Amino acid sequence: MLVKALGIFDIIAGLILISGSLINLPNKIFLVFGLILISKSSLGLLKDFGSWVDILSGILFLFLLIFNIPKLVFIIFGLLLLQKGIFSFL
Numbered sequence: 001m002l003v004k005a006l007g008i009f010d011i012i013a014g015l016i017l018i019s020g021s022l023i024n025l026p027n028k029i030f031l032v033f034g035l036i037l038i039s040k041s042s043l044g045l046l047k048d049f050g051s052w053v054d055i056l057s058g059i060l061f062l063f064l065l066i067f068n069i070p071k072l073v074f075i076i077f078g079l080l081l082l083q084k085g086i087f088s089f090l
Contacts, residue, residue: 003088004088004089006040006088007084007085007086007087007088007089008085009036009040009085010054010081010082010084010085010088011081011082011085011086013033013036013037013057013061013081013085014077014078014079014080014081014082014083014084014085015078015082016029016030016033016078017057017060017061017074017075017077017078017081018074018075018078018079018082020064020074022071027065030061030062030064030065031061031062031065033058033061034058034059034060034061034062034064035058035062036058037054037055037057037058037061038054038055038058038059038062040054040058041054041055041058050084053077053080053081053084054084056077057077057080057081060073060074060077
C-alpha cells in the first residue's frame, strides 16, 4: 500500500514538473515537493535507480527556486518520475 501511495506522489510530482515548465506555479509547491522527494530518496538509501531519480528530482525542485533551468530538463525529469510512478502500480 505504501508503494502505491508513493507512486501516486511520483505521478503528481512528475506532472508538476512537466506543467511547471509551461505555467507559473507558486514557489511553496516546489519547496514542499523538493523536500519530500529528497526525504523519500533516503528510504532507498541511494541503492537503486529510483532513489537517484528521487534525489535528483528533489534537488531540481529546489534549484527551481534559485536558478533558471531549461525547460527540457523539467520534461526529462518529469517523465522519469511519471514512469517511476506508473511502474509502482505494476
